[in-house]
Amino acid sequence: MRTARDYTRSALKGATRPLGWVDRERKGELDFWLDHALPPSSIYQITFRAADGCNLRCKTCHFSMDYRKGQKTLLMDPELVREVVDQSRGWVSLMGFSASGEPLINPQIDKMIGYVSAAGIKSKIGTNAMLLTPDLSRRLLEAGLSILKVSIDGATAETFETVRVGASFEKLCDNLEAFWRLRNETGAKTKIVVNTVITKDNEHEIEDIKKNFGHIADKFAAKYPSTFGIMSSLCDYSPSAMTQKRCNQLVKRMTIITDGRATICCGDNQNVGVVGNVRETSALEVWRSALYNEWRGYHRSGQTEKIPLCKDCVFG
Numbered sequence: 001m002r003t004a005r006d007y008t009r010s011a012l013k014g015a016t017r018p019l020g021w022v023d024r025e026r027k028g029e030l031d032f033w034l035d036h037a038l039p040p041s042s043i044y045q046i047t048f049r050a051a052d053g054c055n056l057r058c059k060t061c062h063f064s065m066d067y068r069k070g071q072k073t074l075l076m077d078p079e080l081v082r083e084v085v086d087q088s089r090g091w092v093s094l095m096g097f098s099a100s101g102e103p104l105i106n107p108q109i110d111k112m113i114g115y116v117s118a119a120g121i122k123s124k125i126g127t128n129a130m131l132l133t134p135d136l137s138r139r140l141l142e143a144g145l146s147i148l149k150v151s152i153d154g155a156t157a158e159t160f161e162t163v164r165v166g167a168s169f170e171k172l173c174d175n176l177e178a179f180w181r182l183r184n185e186t187g188a189k190t191k192i193v194v195n196t197v198i199t200k201d202n203e204h205e206i207e208d209i210k211k212n213f214g215h216i217a218d219k220f221a222a223k224y225p226s227t228f229g230i231m232s233s234l235c236d237y238s239p240s241a242m243t244q245k246r247c248n249q250l251v252k253r254m255t256i257i258t259d260g261r262a263t264i265c266c267g268d269n270q271n272v273g274v275v276g277n278v279r280e281t282s283a284l285e286v287w288r289s290a291l292y293n294e295w296r297g298y299h300r301s302g303q304t305e306k307i308p309l310c311k312d313c314v315f316g
């Protein structure tokens, strides 16, 4: 059994440890920190919302909701990413770029990945792959992208296009194959992960997704949908959705939205879980702020109803 001392030691060297693919130990560590008054002294992940807008309207996602109609797409400024990267050397393991929205909409996405790589931090993009042209693929590989996580919610065009409204299955297959070929030709170290949100529409195709895309993916992940507190229709979308009273997001990652505000959850689509602003104080100060710790305490004691963002969330 690991002790607080072991966890402190590994948290302190968090920025230099290699990322494991199925990092069970890391999950145990994060759950451990959820039970303690102080947050870990290193953070596993900072996630930037590279683009607050999307080219699709997936059934599981808040972009399909009415409140999104007509909203302007906002883009992350690479300068803000550069500032946070400069502050974060040595205490952040991974930087992601898909806290809701489609990151490839941001034309400077490769520049931001380049800043992260140059600082020796791992990088991750989650994408619907519709805009993953050969030119952009090359730029992302050259920028040193560590993980490309592609969302595939069906093994057939019919299922995929039913869930991923506005997407083309053919384009997904072409773009992904081209990325995989280019990665192998260039010898880039980028890992390709396929992510599936399990719903009644596709639960019968999960094994086929693995079969059909096994030759071009390094890892598969599948999960039930979250409601993020606002999509109550998803509660019965998945038969196994469950309500939980604690969530390790608060010790695992901090999310930064396009105007520099930081929120406790990558799925905080309406920005109600804001705990600070990295344009005003450093990312580390926000991570250790009193409000952040107070909210961690509510997760620790199972009182998530005290946090407006978390009170109605169903985490699958």
Ligand SMILES: C[S@@+](CC[C@H](N)C(=O)[O-])C[C@H]1O[C@@H](n2cnc3c(N)ncnc32)[C@H](O)[C@@H]1O
Residues within 6 Å of the ligand: 054, 058, 060, 061, 062, 098, 099, 100, 101, 102, 103, 126, 127, 128, 149, 150, 151, 195, 196, 197, 224, 225, 226, 227, 234
């Ligand atoms: C919100 S998307 C943003 C990145 C990109 N646009 C994409 O679709 O991959 C990040 C991931 O969340 C997944 N997702 C969508 N709706 C979800 C939900 N209700 N609960 C959990 N994950 C969800 C997507 O399938 C995707 O893999």
Ligand code: SF4
Residues within 6 Å of the ligand: 054, 055, 056, 057, 058, 061, 062, 063, 064, 100, 101, 102, 128
């Ligand atoms: S899941 Fe991703 S691709 Fe689909 S609507 Fe949401 S942000 Fe866009």
